[in-house]
Amino acid sequence: MRRGRGRNRARATDTEGTTMTEQADDHNPGTRKVFYALIDNFPDMIHSVDAQGNLVYVNRAATLLLGYTEDELRGMNIRSLYPPEILAAVEKGFREVKQSGAKQVESLFVAKDGTRIPVELRTLVLRGEEGSFTKTFTVSRDLRRIKEMQENLIHTGRLAAIGELAAGVVHDLNNPLTAVILATTILKRLADRPETTPDQLREETLSLCETIAESAATMENLTTRLRDFSRGVKEQHAPVDLFDPINDALFILAHKLRYGNIKVSCPVPLAHHIVRGDRNQIQQVFLNLFANACDAMAQRPTRELTVWIDPEDRDGAAFWRCAVQDSGEGIPPEIQEKVFASFFTTKPRGKGTGLGLSITRSILAEHNGTIALQSQPGQGTTFFVSFPATPA
Ligand SMILES: Nc1ncnc2c1ncn2[C@@H]1O[C@H](COP(=O)(O)OP(=O)(O)OP(=O)(O)O)[C@@H](O)[C@H]1O
Ligand SMILES: [Mg+2]
Secondary structure, eight states: OOTTOOOSOOEEEOTTSOEEEOSOOTTOHHHHHHHHHHHHTOSSEEEEEETTOBEEEEOHHHHHHHOOOHHHHTTOBGGGGSOGGGHHHHHHHHHHHHHHSEEEEEEEEEOTTSOEEEEEEEEEEEEOTTSOEEEEEEEEEEOHHHHHHHHHHHHHHHHHHHHHHHHHHHHHHHHHHHHHHHHHHHHHHHHHOTTOOHHHHHHHHHHHHHHHHHHHHHHHHHHHHHHHHHHTOOOOOEEEETHHHHHHHHHHTHHHHHHTTOEEEOOOOTTSOEEEEOHHHHHHHHHHHHHHHHHHHTTOSSOEEEEEEEEEEETTEEEEEEEEEEOSSOOOGGGTTGGGSTTOOOSOTTTOOSOHHHHHHHHHHHTTOEEEEEEETTTEEEEEEEEEBOOO
16 A cells, blocks of 8 residues: 555445545545655554555554664564564454454554554554455554553542641641640659659559550551551451440540540440441541530530430431530531531631541541531530441
8 A cells, every 4th residue: 555556446434334435546646645645744653454464554653653664564464563462362353343344442562672562553444346355554643651641640649649648647646646745744744743652653654654555556557547558558447346436536535635624424335336447547537526526615614525326227227326515615507518628627727727527527438427517606516427337
């Protein structure tokens, strides 16, 4: 099919299945010249092979892409341009295109220097007057740049997700870190006080060390979560007794609650409310809700935090609905929707980042759970978090 060759007019079936006559018309040598000049200067590789798979035409882009000269390519069998491991698929594709008349597929070429080039092939079959196969006509687009851009996009997306998670981890480190700072301050004060008895010091040291150890374990879990995410390790979901994350969170916040003079009531029994999930993440949900409740009650005369769990039926599916009620300042109706948005906060700079409830909501979404709130400004707020129940 190289310039001026072949006197037969051939017909091709296009992608819509209609038949078209080869545009290089022998009766119009001018048109034919323009046609070949166009495809020779086309930016993508264009080639044509005969029934045996021998190259009968290549354009200039083919020589640039593959590193062979036009003479080297002409007569070469197309199979030698594919890596050996995909040859079986290539034969199958060749048979299919002969039948269907057109095909679009992603494949790989091997250049003269051995470089493997991902390409998108669009092949059209040219048929003779009697409808028999004469040759294929293929446009091959080099996909290297597109693939590189796709990889960059995936990498950028992952980096953005890591950034978001890191912001969340930094937020979540705050509560256990505060617990550690508070515990060491109390310990130092006790040790410095002349009236502290050795027994008192021993008892407080043991209790505060337990708080510090628990907080350190929480912080370690958080940093492990960030590291695992960067490495692509998925969270492990296992049966969790809601008693555990609720009491772990109360334990971590024990000093905040004690120093805030907050009365806690938590009639949640052991081994009764089982859900499937990640214990550390569920603990994070309660840490965020309890910390918010403490802040909301800071200026209130009565400070009561109550936690309870009710069974809930949702169209036959069993859920455990945990209520976290405070006697705080309440949330005005006009901002009740906004409190779940990332970075929404009414707290002064340095006190709140506005991430607690948005992290809580995404943890619940990951556990197929939900979060809702009821609030009466001036009276208090109750947050409800529901998890699908798992048989005990
Ligand atoms: N129990 C509550 N009572 C009253 N207001 C609340 C309560 N919980 C949340 N809010 C309101 O919702 C806002 C968003 O809460 P969120 O936990 O997302 O962020 P934050 O507490 O402000 O900051 P942080 O990132 O430190 O948690 C709070 O600033 C507060 O105005
Ligand atoms: Mg908060």
